[in-house]
Structures are given as structure tokens and as C-alpha cells.
Amino acid sequence: MGSSESAAGRNRCLTGIDGLDNILYGGLPRNNAILVTGSCGTGKTSMSLEFLLHGAEEGEMGIFVAATEPPEKLKENMMPYDFYDPQMLEKKQILFIDLHELYKKAKTEAPEIDQKGSEALIKAIVGAVRSHGAKRLVIDSITSICARLLTADLIREFIRGLSHALAQEGCTALLIAEVPAGEHRYSPYGVEEAVVDGVILLGNLERQGDLLRTLQVVKMRGTTHSRAKYILDLTSVGVLLAPLLKGGG
């Protein structure tokens, strides 16, 4: 597809999720690091896998750094999608890396990571991105890394350093954050959302006894975007979005 070569294509990274690209008036600003945040089961992992699948369709290599779920299970999650093609994995257009391998590489296996360790971990992540020429990166989750960084300052420095280095590599990143259900905040440590370029909030909405999944783009540097809340559906044709009906409520 020619979209990657157009002017918009150079500046924008199409998620391939039509609804989301429309909300963003043409995709994620390229080289941004975006926090995808929400409580469990809201669709963070599914949406991020789809981001990589559509990237592979466009010839953009993608890396998925997995901390919580084994790569085998994640691969299985991709298979039901109509646009999944086994070649994407065989030809390493999508690569799964276990976060613990990166910890090993950075010598940060200990449960606590200091300033030096944080820099080494950034190096290990960016090294993987560079060596594979990845244009898209998912870290699922950034929260599991933050849990090892002892202070808010360390977390801030880590995310800032990582986003900066990824931008220089020409890589657009989704950093997944896990917030406990029912808590009205964007990240567990409260500093992540300030340093990233964008925040996409996934959630649940209960309305007259109906439980709905929602998506809201809270912030996105480098583009105007809708701030409205959307209803989200996870399907085998991917994430589908519809505006939340207001109905005067």
C-alpha cells in the first residue's frame, strides 16, 4: 500500500484500526511513545497486537516485548484475526521478545533497578529495535518495569530516556500500563502519563446494567484529536469503535 510513502505516511503511523486512525485524524504521530492504559481485560494487549499486525501488512517490522504473557499465548491471540498471516512471524516481521531476556542482557535481573540499570535496560530495548529495524514497538507492560524502578524520578527518567531513544530510531511505541479496576487515574505511578507523548485510555462503562468497553484518547502530542469517549468492540476483524451516544445523559 502506498500510504506509507505519502506525506501523511511519513509523519503518521497508521494503527490500521480505522476508528482510532479517524479519532487521531490520520494515525499516531510517528516516533511518538504512547501510553495505552486501562484496567485488566479492557483490550490493551489485543489492540497492541493489532497495531503490529497492521504494521507488518504495511511492511513495518514490529517488536512485542512481553513481560506477563508467554509469547506462545500471544501468538495464539493473533491467529483469529482475518488479517493474520503466519508468514509475518516466519519472516520475523513481528518478533516477540521476553522482557526477561532483556533484563539479562542489561544485567538487571535483580528485582530492583537503579539509574545505571535503567540506562542499560534502555540500551537493550533500543538495541533490539535497531538490530531488527523495527518501526513499531509494544512493551506489555511498562508497569512491570516501573515496579522495579524505585523512585518516581527513576520512572520518569526511564520513560523519557526510552521515548527519546526510540524516536531517534524512527520507532513508534505503545507502552502498556495496568491500572487497578475502579481507580480514576491514567497510570499506577502517576508519572508515566506526563512523560509520554500520548495517552490512550481503555476502560469499562456500566450503563443501566449494560457493560461496555470504552476508548478515549486523552492526549496526543503532534496532532489534534477527538477527546470523546468511544465504545470499543474486540472482533476478528479487529478493534471496532463507535462514538458513545450521549442521549442528554
Place this chain on the structure above:
Amino acid sequence: MEATATGVQKLLEIPPASAIALEMTAEHYFDAVQGILDVFAPQKKLDAVYVTATIPSKSIIGALTTLEVDLTRTRFVDCVSRMTMGASERDDRAVYVESPTMLETVLLKVEFLLRKLGGAEAVVVLDSINSLAIHNSPRVLSEFLLMLTNHLRARGAYTFIFSMEEYASEEIANILNLVTDDVVRFEGP
């Protein structure tokens, strides 16, 4: 808008990307269903998505199957059978929405089925505005119908919204005038 008496032959003259309210009495209900799924859609080579908020998709599929109507290009969004239904009772041609109040989900399921069917030109039937009006406020309903018809117009699809005369109200007439291109009295077949 003037209501014009018509059967399915008259519907065939309607241009694509139109949203039409089909006003009818219960007597002509099944003529309309069959007319659209067995005549209109096949003649125009359309995929069909039938949203039912009135009777279970199972009943409609059953009745049409008895008449040997080809349903290979028809799918159902079923807002009445709910999730309480046993897995064995489910039909591959239907997706189920938990409640007729989940209008955004209806919209998403319509889009899902249109994509699954392969993206050909399509007709979407909404059966009926009266059933949806029982569960939703006029304001929410008109917002939903505007969203649905605008989306389907942009896709070049036909939208038929059933309106049952027995349950007519001024409120419903106002909504239909707002969201549709024409109100047509269906006195089929």
C-alpha cells in the same frame, strides 16, 4: 414527507446510499422481510444485515428457510434473544447483542458483519424503530439512527427502517423525518 404506497418492485427503484423508512401494518410485515431478503438484495447483488429488535432471529431464519430463501449473504444482529440463550441454539448467521439498549454495540455489530461478508454493496434492515423506542429515549434513538444512517450512506449502503403503523407516534414520525431520505408505505408484496 408524502407517503407513497408501494411493494418490493417500487423499492428496486430507490438509489443506493438511501435511508428509507418503511411504514407498514403487521399484515405486510413478512412481505417486507421476504421482499428485501429474497428479491431486493439478490437482484441488486447485495449483502444483507438484518437487525432484529422485534422477534428472535431464529424465528425469522426459520420462516425464511421454510420458504427456501437463500440466506448465504444474509446475517442477523439479534437484540432480543440475549446471551441467556444456550450455545447450541445459536446460529452462525447471527450475532447477539445483550440488550436493545446497547445501541453502539448494534452499530459495531452491523459494521462487523458488513466487513465479514466481504465489503460488497449492502442493505441493512432495522426491525423496527418501534421496538427500539420501547427501550430507548427518543433522543438516544435519533442520535443512534443518525449515526447509523450517516455511516451506511457513506458506505453506499441501503438502509430500511421498519415502522409499524400499529405503534406509530408523532415522536417516531419526527425521528424518521429527521434521519431518513423518504418515508415509504409498504403495502407489498
